[in-house]
Amino acid sequence: MDKIIVRGGKRLNGTVKVEGAKNAVLPVIAATLLASDGKSIIKSVPTLSDVYTINEVLRYLNADVHFENGEVTVDASRDLSVEAPFEYVRKMRASVLVMGSLLARNGHARVALPGGCAIGSRPIDQHLKGFEAMGAKVQVGNGFIEASVEGRLQGAKIYLDFPSVGATENIMMAASLAEGTTILENVAKEPEIVDLANFLNKMGAKVRGAGTGTIRIEGVEVLHGTEHTIIPDRIEAGTFLIAAAITGGNVLVQGAVPEHLSSLIAKMEEMGVIFKEEEDGIRVVSAENLKAVDIKTMPHPGFPTDMQSQMMALLLRAKGTSMITETVFENRFMHVEEFRRMNGDVKIEGRSVVMNGPTNLQGAEVAATDLRAAAALILSGLVADGITRVTELKHLDRGYVNFHQKLAALGADIERITEESELTLTASYVADLNA
Numbered sequence: 001m002d003k004i005i006v007r008g009g010k011r012l013n014g015t016v017k018v019e020g021a022k023n024a025v026l027p028v029i030a031a032t033l034l035a036s037d038g039k040s041i042i043k044s045v046p047t048l049s050d051v052y053t054i055n056e057v058l059r060y061l062n063a064d065v066h067f068e069n070g071e072v073t074v075d076a077s078r079d080l081s082v083e084a085p086f087e088y089v090r091k092m093r094a095s096v097l098v099m100g101s102l103l104a105r106n107g108h109a110r111v112a113l114p115g116g117c118a119i120g121s122r123p124i125d126q127h128l129k130g131f132e133a134m135g136a137k138v139q140v141g142n143g144f145i146e147a148s149v150e151g152r153l154q155g156a157k158i159y160l161d162f163p164s165v166g167a168t169e170n171i172m173m174a175a176s177l178a179e180g181t182t183i184l185e186n187v188a189k190e191p192e193i194v195d196l197a198n199f200l201n202k203m204g205a206k207v208r209g210a211g212t213g214t215i216r217i218e219g220v221e222v223l224h225g226t227e228h229t230i231i232p233d234r235i236e237a238g239t240f241l242i243a244a245a246i247t248g249g250n251v252l253v254q255g256a257v258p259e260h261l262s263s264l265i266a267k268m269e270e271m272g273v274i275f276k277e278e279e280d281g282i283r284v285v286s287a288e289n290l291k292a293v294d295i296k297t298m299p300h301p302g303f304p305t306d307m308q309s310q311m312m313a314l315l316l317r318a319k320g321t322s323m324i325t326e327t328v329f330e331n332r333f334m335h336v337e338e339f340r341r342m343n344g345d346v347k348i349e350g351r352s353v354v355m356n357g358p359t360n361l362q363g364a365e366v367a368a369t370d371l372r373a374a375a376a377l378i379l380s381g382l383v384a385d386g387i388t389r390v391t392e393l394k395h396l397d398r399g400y401v402n403f404h405q406k407l408a409a410l411g412a413d414i415e416r417i418t419e420e421s422e423l424t425l426t427a428s429y430v431a432d433l434n435a
């Protein structure tokens with residue numbers, strides 16, 4: 001089992017480049033299943049375990065998929081099968097995103113029920129409500145959700161109870177091949193939704209209004225393969241902005257798009273961080289005497305839940321009492337106990353956490369509880385006294401490419417080792433002591 005070992009105390013300096021967005025590439029790859037003719041070529045694809053998983057799902061469904069040099073090519077022109085089994089959905093919940101495409105293409109989809117995960121129960125009732133409104137029959141049983149429709153899906157007016165990112169994406173994909181017009185209200189406005197709409201439109205779909213609260217989709221009969229470059233990962237970018245700020249460094253995050261990061265930047269500015277927008281990214285210029293602030297996670301353009309734990313790491317270093325309220329996921333505070341292991345003065349009060357800072361963080365062995373928690377604990381390790389060891393890196397690998405190498409290139413004292421090599425190191429250290 002790999003571990004990341006961080007020795008705190010180095011200021012970060014230099015330039016770091018952002019990858020393509022995980023949360024944009026997964027729905028875009030799922031959408032390639034809609035193309036009954038031609039190949040789709042997706043560029044700027046990050047080398048993440050989640051990308052390998054979605055590619056495996058597509059192969060299982062009989063698509064021809066290649067992933068090389070940051071490019072995924074999909075030929076989905078053959079007849080597709082209908083089932084996404086539990087072994088994939090268990091690894092990655094975003095596997096349910098193939099359901100809309102499969103249902104629209106095949107009139108039938110069978111996807112394993114995702115179940116809960118470390119951040120909450122995460123039901124998919126809003127996805128299913130959309131499919132049903134378009135004429136599908138949905139049944140849940142034996143650990144699967146099965147949806148089917150006679151003939152084509154029918155355009156419908158659908159109002160989401162909550163602006164769910166996944167439901168907006170799944171319904172957009174299904175509606176693109178439906179008969180008639182779908183009006184989708186109270187939808188998610190995340191930049192990844194806009195990226196998916198742009199991809200669908202290049203495939204021949206007619207999607208209007210992505211990025212606003214209402215999306216209108218005029219269904220078409222056929223979609224074809226196309227070429228598309230994925231937007232930069234705003235969560236990876238935000239994580240590096242915090243890495244720079246927490247260490248009091250000066251770092252250019254190349255590829256970061258300011259409009260995608262407004263809520264994070266506004267909060268960090270309130271804390272006293274100084275940014276400069278440059279032609280090719282965002283620079284953290286300085287971050288001295290950080291002040292406490294309160295944060296509430298919200299759907300975009302509100303503060304993203306995917307930046308909540310990294311922000312917790314930063315707020316532990318700010319002077320005063322800060323509060324974070326998590327409104328998107330009901331259980332996304334598993335990392336709090338790990339921060340406490342590092343001497344963090346942080347406690348949970350219902351759906352909020354209260355922190356008193358600045359905390360003198362101490363290195364400890366901590367376990368990543370989800371992928372953003374993995375990054376957040378490493379960020380804390382950058383400023384903790386002594387050595388921090390972060391385990392459960394399978395979470396980190398779902399969402400960050402070469403995270404420790406990128407931090408090391410900025411000057412962090414960080415390495416990734418396997419359990420075996422740590423044992424060897426310890427053994428040779430003891431041997432040296434005894435010599």
Ligand SMILES: CC(=O)N[C@H]1[C@@H](OP(=O)(O)OP(=O)(O)OC[C@H]2O[C@@H](n3ccc(=O)[nH]c3=O)[C@H](O)[C@@H]2O)O[C@H](CO)[C@@H](O)[C@@H]1O
Nearest residue numbers: 023094122123124125126127164165166167305306328329
């Ligand atoms: C692959 C991907 O893009 N993942 C992102 C996506 O996840 P995901 O698409 O799963 O997130 P949603 O926006 O759907 O979920 C938000 C909230 O709505 C609830 N809900 C959702 C659907 C539904 O049918 N019923 C329901 O109750 C969820 O349990 C959760 O509490 O958006 C989240 C919220 O920004 C991010 O944290 C994830 O990184």
Ligand SMILES: C=C(OP(=O)(O)O)C(=O)O
Nearest residue numbers: 023093094306371372399
């Ligand atoms: C929660 C996340 O992803 P997923 O929805 O894929 O679990 C995330 O990216 O922080």
